[in-house]
Amino acid sequence: MQYSEKVMEHFRNPRNVGEIENPDGTGRAGNPVCGDIMELYIKVKDGRIVDAKFKTFGCGAAIATSSMVTQMVKGKTIEEALNISNKTVAENLGGLPPIKMHCSVLAENALRSAINDYLSKKK
Amino acid sequence: MAKKKMPSVKKIYVDYNSTTPVHPEVVEAMMPYYRNVFGNASSIHRFGQEAHRALDLARESIAKLLNCDTSEIVFTSGGTESDNHAIKGIVSAASASSAMASAGNHIITSKIEHSAVLSPCKYLENTAGAVVTYLPVDEYGVVGLQKLDEALTDKTILVSIMSGNNEVGTLQPVEEIGRIIAKHNESRIAKGQRPVYFHTDAVQCAGKISLDLKKLNIDLLSLSSHKIYGPKGVGALFIRKGTKIHPLIHGGHHEKSRRAGTENIPGIAGFGKACDLAVKNMATETKKIAGLRDAIWQGISKKIECVRRNGHPEKCLSNTLNVSFEFIEGESLLLNLDLKGIAASTGSACTSGSLEPSHVLSAMGVDPVTSQSSIRFSLGMLNTQQDVDYILDVLPGIVTKLREMSPLYKKKKRAG
Structure with missing residues (x-):
């Protein structure tokens, strides 16, 4: 199993690690x-x-997809963010080994869960 | 301006349980058999005779390491083949003998075996009507002797329990296991029944602990060359005289018709040399390596919080250290170590394609999350105190970085 250069780059220097104080949405x-x-x-x-x-908490692919998805959503409208799929996250990372594709699903699910949390709070 | 000295790229290998480098003397011992002595050991001419001599010499070396007869050694392609040969060969011989057909189809093994034992057992369950008991282990990974005693039935034909575990290093009480089986066999032999055979996968133990087959009640024992500084693609199966077993690979009359196929003479010669070196260096090497291994664990437990050592603290392979670093995942720790030039492993290289928590740690009762947080350091010949210092230098920083990133650690901190 080999990770792409892009995955390793995000793994080495993950973007947007941490928490936001009083976030508008939290996903898990x-x-x-x-x-x-x-x-x-x-x-x-x-x-x-x-x-x-x-x-x-996760493997190299989980950390890289987390980093990538947070980077991808910044500046996007909620509607645009909802269009981000696990495939686009994986594509942006130059692909993932087949056994690690579920990590990109994880990123998509975490994002959707955060957006749902935001939308439910807004109501 | 003075030129800045480039930092040299560190390369520290602490994954000896997955494979070892070939010892330079082993390489030397192999070279003639690639160049001049290339004959087929089955040929009658002098080229063949020379090759056959290499085979004899290597067999003597392996017999010396195990204190057994040379006639009891069969060369194979490695540990996996040896395990398959032992298990399938015994089951096949038992079912072929008409008197035995009703006598047995039961195999006893343990939950923490290597996949080279577990997979053949599963295969026989699915295809040959074998009934397999997977013995549990305690929190240290030791098989319970009482449980073994209770599991033995009139239908049992084989017990396969490893000598030393590849993931956590725990040593099994093979001497006592052999004694229990021998005792069970007394009554069987009195009744004219076939004995239960005892196979042990000793791939990780060879060269680390002494295996005296004149003393141990072991009928079949698997060895692998590349775990003891020999070449890959070679192994051996010890088959005690009189054991009723079928070949795994059928063909020519090689290895006294026990394993067909033209012998891998260079590999076997190298394996023989590796065994000679193991006999010669075992005492000094294991002591040195155990010292380095202990130093890593002491350093880790002193410098890093929330760590636990998996495996038996004493009854353990001298080179193996399996540690859980709570709140972080093993692979991301490994990748970070690799970026710093340190090559370690999560559990077993043979199961690294799997996302399941280690079956060994699970059997020991380690919870799945802690299991996912575990890595293995397995040391060897080329490791030094400098390596240990370097590992202890970079490891705490990596653990801190990953814990800062972990949602599990955040919770732990909040909980205080």
């Missing part, structure tokens, strides 16, 4: 039994995600 995905948990926090202003951060 994964299961520690499977070796992955991702928490994703978003700050939303005028319908646009202005900041995103994460905390992840």
